[in-house]
Amino acid sequence: MKTFRKGYTLLEVMLVVIVMAILASITIPRVITIVERSRGAEAREVLYKTYAGYQRYVEDNTSALPAGDTSKWMMLGMSNPNSMTGRFFNYSFTPAGSRYPTSATATRLGIAANTMTINLATGVVTNTSPY
Numbered sequence: 001m002k003t004f005r006k007g008y009t010l011l012e013v014m015l016v017v018i019v020m021a022i023l024a025s026i027t028i029p030r031v032i033t034i035v036e037r038s039r040g041a042e043a044r045e046v047l048y049k050t051y052a053g054y055q056r057y058v059e060d061n062t063s064a065l066p067a068g069d070t071s072k073w074m075m076l077g078m079s080n081p082n083s084m085t086g087r088f089f090n091y092s093f094t095p096a097g098s099r100y101p102t103s104a105t106a107t108r109l110g111i112a113a114n115t116m117t118i119n120l121a122t123g124v125v126t127n128t129s130p131y
Contacts, residue, residue, distance in 0.1 A: 039088045040116065040127070043106035046081045046091060047118040047125060050104045053077045054120045064099035072101070089116075 053076030057065065065072045072093060073080040081091045089108055093101035094117070101120060108114035116127040 036114075039108075042087065043089045043091075043108075043116045044125065046078075046089070047104055047106055047116060048123075049078055050076060050091075051118050051120060051123050054101075054104075065101065066099065 057076055065075055070080050081087065081089075087109070089106040092105050092107070094103045094105055095101065103117050103119050106116045114128050116125060118125045
């Protein structure tokens with residue numbers, strides 16, 4: 001007489017858990033990197049808009065930009081990106097408070113070491129990983 005068992009043995013369940021743990025340990029770091037890179041797209045977009053606005057401003061005006069950062073964004077035809085909700089970066093001009101900025105910088109909120117900078121004269125972007 002044959003007996004049919006129902007369910008799984010402890011060994012089978014442990015093997016499944018181990019395989020799932022191995023797969024998770026491989027995929028989770030990669031997913032985190034992909035998410036950070038996609039958040040970096042926000043910074044690239046704002047920095048390129050800043051560069052384009054600065055180039056238009058230089059072509060149309062002979063005066064310098066206002067000293068305050070908030071006024072600079074308006075003069076470049078943009079709203080202040082620091083007032084966006086759900087943003088992942090802080091945006092600033094370098095040198096700060098100068099009427100003649102040389103670059104715009106995006107600093108990752110909570111991770112000050114992760115920055116992205118665009119040179120307003122050349123449009124060259126420099127960044128720190130993972131962007």
